[in-house]
Amino acid sequence: MKAKISEEQLNKYSKNMDNNISAKDRIIAWPRMGRIDIPLKALLVSLGAKVIIPPANSNEALELGVKNSIEGICVPYKLNLANYIMALNQGANTLMMFQAPGSCRLGNYTKMAQKTLKRMGYEFDMVIFDMYQSKMKQTLQAFWHVTHCLNPFKYYKGFSLGFNKFFAVDEAQKQLFKIRPREINKGDAEKCYNKWLKIIDETNSIWKAKSLVKKIKKDFKNIPIDDKKFVPKVFLLGEFFVVLDPYINHDIEKILGDMGIEVERQIWFGDWLEGVLKPSFLNKKESHRARCVKYAKDYMKRPIGGECIETIGDTVYAAKNGIDGVIHLLPFSCMPEIVSQNILNKVSKNEEIPVLSLVLDEQTGKAGYITRIEAFIDLIKRRRIKINEINKDKKEIINV
Numbered sequence: 559m560k561a562k563i564s565e566e567q568l569n570k571y572s573k574n575m576d577n578n579i580s581a582k583d584r585i586i587a588w589p590r591m592g593r594i595d596i597p598l599k600a601l602l603v604s605l606g607a608k609v610i611i612p613p614a615n616s617n618e619a620l621e622l623g624v625k626n627s628i629e630g631i632c633v634p635y636k637l638n639l640a641n642y643i644m645a646l647n648q649g650a651n652t653l654m655m656f657q658a659p660g661s662c663r664l665g666n667y668t669k670m671a672q673k674t675l676k677r678m679g680y681e682f683d684m685v686i687f688d689m690y691q692s693k694m695k696q697t698l699q700a701f702w703h704v705t706h707c708l709n710p711f712k713y714y715k716g717f718s719l720g721f722n723k724f725f726a727v728d729e730a731q732k733q734l735f736k737i738r739p740r741e742i743n744k745g746d747a748e749k750c751y752n753k754w755l756k757i758i759d760e761t762n763s764i765w766k767a768k769s770l771v772k773k774i775k776k777d778f779k780n781i782p783i784d785d786k787k788f789v790p791k792v793f794l795l796g797e798f799f800v801v802l803d804p805y806i807n808h809d810i811e812k813i814l815g816d817m818g819i820e821v822e823r824q825i826w827f828g829d830w831l832e833g834v835l836k837p838s839f840l841n842k843k844e845s846h847r848a849r850c851v852k853y854a855k856d857y858m859k860r861p862i863g864g865e866c867i868e869t870i871g872d873t874v875y876a877a878k879n880g881i882d883g884v885i886h887l888l889p890f891s892c893m894p895e896i897v898s899q900n901i902l903n904k905v906s907k908n909e910e911i912p913v914l915s916l917v918l919d920e921q922t923g924k925a926g927y928i929t930r931i932e933a934f935i936d937l938i939k940r941r942r943i944k945i946n947e948i949n950k951d952k953k954e955i956i957n958v
């Protein structure tokens with residue numbers, strides 16, 4: 559396989575890093591983002607690592623991040639920095655970060671965070687997963703660097719558990735978003751979701767991890783629903799972090815679900831993993847990114863960083879597939895999403911699909927945010943009723 563690396567290469571890689579902590583003394587932490595903690599913990603613990611999971615994002619974390627960041631930097635950086643500070647205070651000495659170069663600031667995050675944390679007096683090793691450099695090879699090197707694990711079975715177990723848990727968390731969320739607006743007994747879907755998160759987290763056998771997705775689908779089918787209910791469908795898309803993190807997006811999927819809206823989120827860990835780590839010749843179906851590039855072609859010729867092309871491509875796709883509306887989430891001052899926000903005006907007009915862009919940062923007030931969502935949902939509901947009436951009239955004319 560392309561990713562085969564010798565021990566000598568791995569050692570050379572380790573020497574190039576700021577590495578004076580032995581593998582057995584390492585306590586590893588990474589930033590919070592949605593439920594990335596569940597699969598990543600399974601992967602690292604299977605390789606023999608000790609991990610610390612900082613508390614979920616909160617007002618306290620945001621305040622800490624804002625206080626220690628330069629003004630104008632995007633909110634994902636502020637929260638990531640706060641996660642690092644909290645983890646270091648809890649005893650972590652190894653910080654992991656995914657980074658990608660390009661026109662987005664994510665390429666500079668690690669250097670900035672490293673400098674800030676050193677200036678604050680913390681001692682640590684920062685391990686960077688540079689996903690756009692060499693993908694699987696880079697990933698294996700980074701895991702070797704933090705664990706010094708040479709046992710192939712442990713890698714097999716770690717990656718199997720990690721990957722299957724990523725897909726299982728995605729599936730549990732997909733089911734939650736579908737069932738919540740239709741459930742007869744309020745709270746059933748949420749209860750089922752929380753139950754499965756716990757089971758996913760506690761699963762420690764490869765065989766059981768592989769069967770999680772199937773079992774989750776089956777279990778959600780047992781929830782009583784009103785399948786005749788009028789439930790409009792909305793695509794949720796935008797910048798990766800703010801779409802995935804329920805703290806910063808004020809748990810928008812719950813807000814929408816409680817308003818009787820089915821959410822189809824367009825950003826999933828599973829898609830991202832397949833796109834980044836899986837060799838392209840193994841991908842049988844069209845990837846999410848490939849679909850977006852295809853659908854965005856009338857508005858954008860090439861990706862410009864972040865999720866810009868995905869935002870455009872997904873919106874065109876939504877319009878062509880009968881989706882009722884699109885909610886676009888973007889952090890304040892995020893360059894790629896500011897570009898897409900401007901293009902979306904034209905896409906919305908040309909493709910005839912309602913789009914609501916919501917800017918998120920530490921200044922975003924929940925009350926105003928919900929009011930804007932309510933007004934948008936009102937609009938798409940009325941629009942759907944009108945479309946259904948027109949279609950009904952057309953049918954009647956044909957039948958006459």
Ligand code: SF4
Nearest residue numbers: 632662663664864892
């Ligand atoms: S996509 Fe935007 S918010 Fe995300 S890291 Fe890049 S600049 Fe920051």
